[in-house]
Amino acid sequence: MEISRISGFSIPRPAPLSAPAETPSRATFSDFLGEALSSVVSTDAADKQTGLGTLLDTVPDIHTATIAAQEAEIALNLTLQIRNKIIEAYQEIMRMQI
Numbered sequence: 001m002e003i004s005r006i007s008g009f010s011i012p013r014p015a016p017l018s019a020p021a022e023t024p025s026r027a028t029f030s031d032f033l034g035e036a037l038s039s040v041v042s043t044d045a046a047d048k049q050t051g052l053g054t055l056l057d058t059v060p061d062i063h064t065a066t067i068a069a070q071e072a073e074i075a076l077n078l079t080l081q082i083r084n085k086i087i088e089a090y091q092e093i094m095r096m097q098i
Contacts, residue, residue, distance in 0.1 A: 036082075040075045047072035 050068040053059040 040079050043075045044072045
């Protein structure tokens, strides 16, 4: 049994790397946390506006108000859980012996 070579097969070469034209700015943890907190605040403000609109009868249906209230509650609960994890991590670091 004779094994012949496969013709027309070549190994692809990667393209040469070039330096990026602009270095992207890196977001820090504090930037991310600030954006997340401002998002929670805006969600809460939207919930308050929808609740006020429900009282003044400017919101067409109660479903919109209920959904806004649930979104605000979920965002607040997530924020509290993140805060608790950060405090727990800080306390764990403080218990470490150097």
